[in-house]
Amino acid sequence: MKRVIVLLFFITIAGCSGKVMESKSPDGNYSLNVSDRPSVDQPAQDILLKDNMKGTVITLKNLKEDWDWVDSIKWRSDSKFAGVLVTRSIILIIDPEKQGIIREIVLKEATNYPPVPYITDFRFIGTNKIIYDIKTAAGDIQREEIIIH
DSSP: OHHHHHHHHHHHHHTTOEEEEEEEOTTSSEEEEEEEOOOSSSOOEEEEEEETTTTEEEEEEEOOTTTOOEEEEEEOTTSSOEEEEETTTEEEEEETTTTEEEEEEESOOOOSSSOSSEEEEEEEETTTEEEEEEEOTTSOEEEEEEEOO
16 A cells, blocks of 8 residues: 555656746747646746757746746747746746846735735836736735836
């Protein structure tokens, strides 16, 4: 009986890895991928940046197991920046040319699920702004604006 349980445990963990989301930059030079990594406590996701011209892949962030997940990925129209919404409460701003996260916009440290208030949507405006909508505990939508750099 113990062998069956251990075998099922390893099959379950191995079956939970793989790509769950991909978003290519508008110019096609980069891709942001979200992959599940093997873990007992899912989700366990990694955010990866692929340079489609060179074929290189780097890990930008390992999200916390059993707590954080990627909701959505959006690119600025000129591919200069990408935004990744994590657990409806964090927006990671990524500069693919610098191969890194250049800013984290944290609505609040999530201490409960679902997080309240939470980010419902975000978008890039012009060359240096991001606008995001927040749903409050009362159900209202508030709009915030941040300068990226």
